[in-house]
Amino acid sequence: MDITALVSSLSTTFELGKLIVNERDTNKLSALQSELSEKIIDAQTQLSQVLGTVIDQQRHIPVLEERIRELEREAAEKERYVLDRVGNIGDFFVYRLRATAGEEGVDHFLCQPCFDAGKKGVLVRNHIHYLSCPLCNHGAYLEEIDPDTRTPSGFWS
Numbered sequence: 066m067d068i069t070a071l072v073s074s075l076s077t078t079f080e081l082g083k084l085i086v087n088e089r090d091t092n093k094l095s096a097l098q099s100e101l102s103e104k105i106i107d108a109q110t111q112l113s114q115v116l117g118t119v120i121d122q123q124r125h126i127p128v129l130e131e132r133i134r135e136l137e138r139e140a141a142e143k144e145r146y147v148l149d150r151v152g153n154i155g156d157f158f159v160y161r162l163r164a165t166a167g168e169e170g171v172d173h174f175l176c177q178p179c180f181d182a183g184k185k186g187v188l189v190r191n192h193i194h195y196l197s198c199p200l201c202n203h204g205a206y207l208e209e210i211d212p213d214t215r216t217p218s219g220f221w222s
């Protein structure tokens with residue numbers, strides 16, 4: 066889209082029109098009319114290109130608006146969670162639902178790699194000491210087990 070070329074072409078057309086109105090020499094008048102016709106055709110071509118570009122851009126606006134709404138929804142969803150480390154073996158990071166006033170939700174953890182990739186994998190407890198993601202199988206043992214009591218030291222209690 067070249068609006069500058071369109072404006073220039075229209076300006077030249079306008080100037081030629083003024084010259085034609087004031088020209089008395091028939092030969093010069095004929096040449097000016099021919100030039101004016103060419104400039105009008107140029108301006109029409111450029112106007113068509115500008116309109117085509119505008120129409121094309123207008124078709125993209127609803128798509129972009131929907132994408133913005135989608136990104137806003139994703140950002141709002143991410144705000145509901147906070148990165149946290151769970152367990153007492155190594156570093157196993159999860160996203161934990163924030164305790165937000167006025168908002169209800171069952172306490173749960175999301176898989177950190179999946180959530181960072183835009184997917185919501187709620188971690189499940191496959192074993193009393195093991196959490197894993199049903200989407201990517203990312204998981205970890207969380208607690209040292211006391212062999213005498215076979216109980217973890219407090220996580221999930």
Ligand SMILES: [Zn+2]
Binds near residue numbers: 177179198200202
């Ligand atoms: Zn996952």
